[in-house]
Amino acid sequence: MASPFEGSLVTKTYRNDAGVRDYQVYTPDRAVRGRPMIVWLHGASNVVNGDSRTLNRSNSLVRLAKTFGYSVVAPDESLAASPSGAWNIGDPTTMVRGRGEASIIAGIIRQETKALGADPRRVYVAGHSAGGGMANYVAALYPELIAATAPSAGFPYLMDPTGLAVDTAMGPRRHPMPTFITQGSDDTLAVPALGEITKAAALHGNGLRPSDVVERKTLAAHSDRYVVSLTEYGRGARTSVVYAYVRGAGHPSGPGGLTLAGPALDRRVVEFLLAQSL
DSSP, X not given: OOOSSSSEEEEEEEEETTEEEEEEEEESXXXXXXXXXXXXXXXXXXXXXXXXXXXXXXXXXXXXXXXXXXXXXXXXXXXXXXXXXXXXXXXXXXXXXXXXXXXXXHHHHHHHHHHHTOOTTSEEXXXXXHHHHHHHHHHHHOGGGOSEEEEESOOOGGXXXXXXXXXXXXXXXXXXXXXXXXXXXXXXXXXXXXXXXXXXXXXXXXXXXXXXXXXXXXXXXXXXXXXXXXXXXXXXXXXXXXXXXXXTOXXXXXXXSXXXXXXXXXXXXXXXXXXXXX
């Protein structure tokens, strides 16, 4: 497939017992072994104001890839499996390790970590809407593959605010999972209460309490569309949770595709992810 922008964009296919999915791989220049890899999971694509099923030059992950030196892997949900184009996070099979769509995504991650020669300690998963939910599922079920996660307008694993479901899913592979959460104040689909549940689970998973606030700041709407209230929680290495509350944002992703606000917040997410390592 010819690439409309600098770098290499190819489409591949992965198949396992749970099904078959296409996915795109973007590398900003010649293949460099040991580079980080960010996995992007789109939200519903076949709906009004839905996410793009393909990467494009305006996507922040693509624009920042050369600057920061990472590859992007973007699985595509099948419209045959989901007419809305949303990942099937409500399917009971995908809630279990080794089954369902999460297993397909995990297989793609393993395949491309090897094919790209990516650093297995620096693989990250981000997603929007159902893709944000699936990012949480993949991180819970396959933590040995993921160094950090960034759900935007997403859904927590099994809707559990205590983090106990994540603990059980991770099992002996359990490790802290640094998480950057983006939530819109006016989102009527992934309502703010879901963002709070996701935050509560992430804090528990990283051994943090709501009182473990490192910094609070307000990001003015300069290059982005909205003002963002940013709260960072942490207590030592690899126990970081960032909660970005985007004031005025609804459910659709922002112009950069990664978060609800725009390229400035998108860049913060990328910088957060790349700072983490297994």
